Structure formats: C-alpha cells, structure tokens
Amino acid sequence: xxxxxxxxxxxxxxxxxxxxxxxxxxxxxxxxxxxxxxxxxxxxxxxxxxxxxxxxxxxxxxxxxxxxxxxxxxxxxxxxxxxxxxxxxxxxxxxxxxxxxxxxxxxxxxxxxxxxxxxxxxxxxxxxxxxxxxxxxxxxxxxxxxxxxxxxxxxxxxxxxxxxxxxxxxxxxxxxxxxxxxxxxxxxxxxxxxxxxxxxxxxxxxxxxxxxxxxxxxxxxxxxxxxxxxxxxxxxxxxxxxxxxxxxxxxxxxxxx
Amino acid sequence: xxxxxxxxxxxxxxxxxxxxxxxxxxxxxxxxxxxxxxxxxxxxxxxxxxxxxxxxxxxxxxxxxxxxxxxxxxxxxxxxxxxxxxxxxxxxxxxxxxxxxxxxxxxxxxxxxxxxxxxxxxxxxxxxxxxxxxxxxxxxxxxxxxxxxxxxxxxxxxxxxxxxxxxxxxxxxxxxxxx
Numbered sequence: 001x002x003x004x005x006x007x008x009x010x011x012x013x014x015x016x017x018x019x020x021x022x023x024x025x026x027x028x029x030x031x032x033x034x035x036x037x038x039x040x041x042x043x044x045x046x047x048x049x050x051x052x053x054x055x056x057x058x059x060x061x062x063x064x065x066x067x068x069x070x071x072x073x074x075x076x077x078x079x080x081x082x083x084x085x086x087x088x089x090x091x092x093x094x095x096x097x098x099x100x101x102x103x104x105x106x107x108x109x110x111x112x113x114x115x116x117x118x119x120x121x122x123x124x125x126x127x128x129x130x131x132x133x134x135x136x137x138x139x140x141x142x143x144x145x146x147x148x149x150x151x152x153x154x155x156x157x158x159x160x161x162x163x164x165x166x167x168x169x170x171x172x173x174x175x176x177x178x179x180x181x182x183x184x185x186x187x188x189x190x191x192x193x194x195x196x197x198x199x200x201x202x203x204x205x206x207x208x209x210x211x212x213x214x215x216x217x218x219x220x221x222x223x224x225x226x227x228x229x230x231x232x233x234x235x236x237x238x239x240x241x242x243x244x245x246x247x248x249x250x251x252x253x254x255x256x257x
Numbered sequence: 258x259x260x261x262x263x264x265x266x267x268x269x270x271x272x273x274x275x276x277x278x279x280x281x282x283x284x285x286x287x288x289x290x291x292x293x294x295x296x297x298x299x300x301x302x303x304x305x306x307x308x309x310x311x312x313x314x315x316x317x318x319x320x321x322x323x324x325x326x327x328x329x330x331x332x333x334x335x336x337x338x339x340x341x342x343x344x345x346x347x348x349x350x351x352x353x354x355x356x357x358x359x360x361x362x363x364x365x366x367x368x369x370x371x372x373x374x375x376x377x378x379x380x381x382x383x384x385x386x387x388x389x390x391x392x393x394x395x396x397x398x399x400x401x402x403x404x405x406x407x408x409x410x411x412x413x414x415x416x417x418x419x420x421x422x423x424x425x426x427x428x429x430x431x432x433x434x435x436x
Contacts, residue, residue, distance in 0.1 A: 047288030
C-alpha cells in the first residue's frame with residue numbers, strides 16, 4: 001500500500017514537473033496548445049450551433065437588412081470596378097509600381113480566453129500554414145489584432161481591444177498619426193494626437209505601417225468621440241472598431257513574406 | 258484490456274466527476290463567449306474550482322486545480338504558471354474556510370464563491386500593475402461586479418445539477434487514491 005502510494009506520488013510529481021516545464025519552455029508550450037485543438041473545435045462547433053439557434057430572430061432580421069444592402073453594394077461594386085480598371089490603365093501610363101497585395105490565409109476561431117481581463121482568441125491554423133508571431137489578423141471589415149503565439153496548428157491572437165495591444169495608426173482624412181490602444185470592454189482609443197490635430201467624429205482610422213507589425217492602410221474603425229485629458233496637451237479619440245470583436249468567426253491572417 | 262476495464266470500474270466516479278468538470282472548462286472558452294453580459298462572461302472555471310473543493314478530497318481538488326490553472330494559463334496572456342499557482346491556493350483557502358462553515362448552505366457557498374472571484378480578479382489586476390499593464394479602474398470595477406453577480410447566479414443551478422447527477426453522498430468521498 002505504501003509502495004503504491006509512493007509510486008503514485010512520484011508519478012504525480014513527475015507529470016507536474018513535465019507540465020510546468022512545458023508551460024515555461026515556449027516550444028513545448030505551443031505543442032501543449034496543439035493538444036487542445038480537437039476538443040476546442042468540437043466545443044466551438046457546438047457553441048456556434050447553440051448560438052445560432054438562440055439568436056435566430058436577430059439573424060433573420062440581419063439577413064433581411066443585409067439582402068437590401070447587397071443590392072446597393074452590387075451597384076457600387078460595378079462603379080468601383082470601372083474605376084479600378086481606369087486606375088490600372090493610368091498606373092500603366094505613369095509606370096507606377098503595383099501596390100503590394102498581402103498573402104492571406106483564412107482561419108476559424110476555435111476558442112477564447114477564459115478570463116475577462118484580456119482579449120484573446122484561438123485560431124485553428126499555425127506554423128504549418130506559414131503563420132508566425134506578429135502576423136496581422138484581419139476580417140473583411142478591418143483589423144482584428146496580431147498573432148502573439150503560434151503553435152503547429154493552433155495560434156493565439158491578441159485583439160486590438162486588449163490593454164497590451166498597440167497599433168500605429170493615422171486618421172485617413174487628415175493623415176494625423178497616433179497610437180491605437182485597447183481598454184477592454186470593446187473599446188479602443190486613439191492616443192497621442194497633437195493638440196492641433198484635424199479630427200472629426202466619423203473620421204476613419206487606418207494602420208500607418210510604422211513599426212512594421214501591421215501593413216499600412218488596414219481599416220481599424222471610426223471615430224465616435226473626441227476627448228481632451230485634463231492638464232494634458234494631447235487629445236484622444238474613442239474609436240468604434242470596424243470589425244465586430246465580440247462576434248469573431250472567420251479571420252484572415254496576413255502571412256509575412 | 259482487463260486492466261483498463263478494472264481501472265474504469267475502480268475509478269468510475271472520479272472519471273465522471275472529472276469529465277463533467279473538464280466539460281465546464283471547455284465551455285468557458287467556447288460557448289460562454291456568445292453569452293456575455295455587458296461584455297463580461299461568468300467564470301465557470303472558478304465555479305468548478307469551488308465545487309471540487311467541496312466535492313473532492315484535497316489531492317483530487319489540487320489535481321484538478323493544477324489542470325484547470327494550466328488550461329487557463331495556456332489560453333490566456335498571464336505570466337506562465339500564474340493561474341496554476343493561484344487556483345491551487347484557492348483550493349487550500351476554500352477548504353480552510355469550509356472546515357468551519359456549513360457548505361451545504363447555498364448562501365455560504367455563494368459567499369465563498371464571491372470571495373474567490375474578488376480575490377482572483379484582484380490578484381490578476383495586481384499582477385498587471387507589476388507588469389505595468391493594469392486594466393482601467395472603472396472597467397475593472399465593472400468586470401468585477403458583473404462577473405461576480407453572473408457567476409453566483411449561474412453557480413447555484415450548476416451546484417444543484419452536480420449534486421443531482423453525482424449524488425450528495427459523494428461529497429468528500431471522491432478521492433484520487435482509492436481507499
């Protein structure tokens with residue numbers, strides 16, 4: 001009985017050391033995340049289905065609204081494709097360099113950070129698909145965040161509304177630059193704007209490409225409020241993220257060349 | 258094959274309890290995200306921590322706290338091992354407190370859960386202060402209040418469900434080491 005207990009104790013201690021080592025050593029840590037991929041995918045699928053049933057009415061109303069929007073968008077698309085062709089012809093005439101197009105890979109969200117004090121999502125692709133640390137993550141609507149940890153087949157994305165996040169950005173209309181930081185609760189803020197910055201409500205904020213983490217020109221969101229801190233020369237703006245950070249399902253990762 | 262069957266026969270209760278708790282753990286990081294209230298979700302992992310502290314013996318509870326903490330550390334951004342250590346501390350604390358109290362009283366159970374949620378969030382915020390990345394105090398207060406309320410509300414039916422499925426007689430009788 002004593003020998004059995006001792007054996008169990010040794011086994012527990014060994015496994016504890018191995019698991020703790022796996023957490024501390026980053027390569028082993030990423031392998032440990034990969035282990036969670038299958039159960040997370042199963043639970044994520046079930047969660048998605050239950051959520052669809054629960055929000056049937058909302059989705060139905062949204063569908064009707066989007067159908068109307070599609071009609072408008074199709075007309076705009078036709079007009080913009082004409083402009084695009086014109087743009088290509090003029091670029092060729094002026095011998096401009098072709099704008100770089102980012103290679104993208106589509107991924108699905110399989111999990112979220114269990115706590116409320118940070119904003120992280122887990123995606124079902126990793127190093128095997130060319131995803132590395134600091135790759136930008138977007139949706140069709142705009143910027144979502146960046147990769148902070150990449151396993152073989154699972155990666156962790158730090159969202160732009162996390163307090164640890166910082167994105168160099170500028171106002172699209174006036175080109176005044178600042179830093180977009182997160183404050184949880186769905187809120188993001190454009191800080192360090194000069195006191196004389198030309199900024200208005202509804203201005204679009206895009207990535208500036210400074211620092212090299214995020215490609216230039218990705219839409220972050222729209223200015224909803226402009227504030228000035230007491231005894232501080234800088235002004236800052238509250239931004240409504242263009243991507244719905246609370247309902248992320250399909251994401252696009254910008255693969256670094 | 259015989260050995261596996263014997264193992265399942267000997268440890269069927271432990272396996273059932275751990276399966277239920279692991280399901281809660283995975284639900285926390287998947288399904289629950291769709292049911293946020295003011296951008297805050299209840300913390301089922303802390304509920305499961307309190308349940309294991311009541312239902313399992315110390316070894317079992319510490320074992321589950323260890324795995325629960327690792328899972329949270331892997332999916333989150335907190336420094337490696339922070340949740341693993343904190344969760345094990347909560348188990349010891351809850352067992353210390355519950356020795357002197359009647360944990361069958363749902364009000365006392367809710368009180369203990371509130372205490373654990375508050376302490377866990379305060380420890381998280383303190384760690385963020387050390388790392389120079391604290392969450393804004395108004396948002397932190399908002400998180401603490403909503404998280405505590407929603408978690409306590411959700412914990413009551415979970416605890417009832419747990420005792421109904423596994424039977425109240427397993428309280429303190431489920432051990433990792435078969436007696």
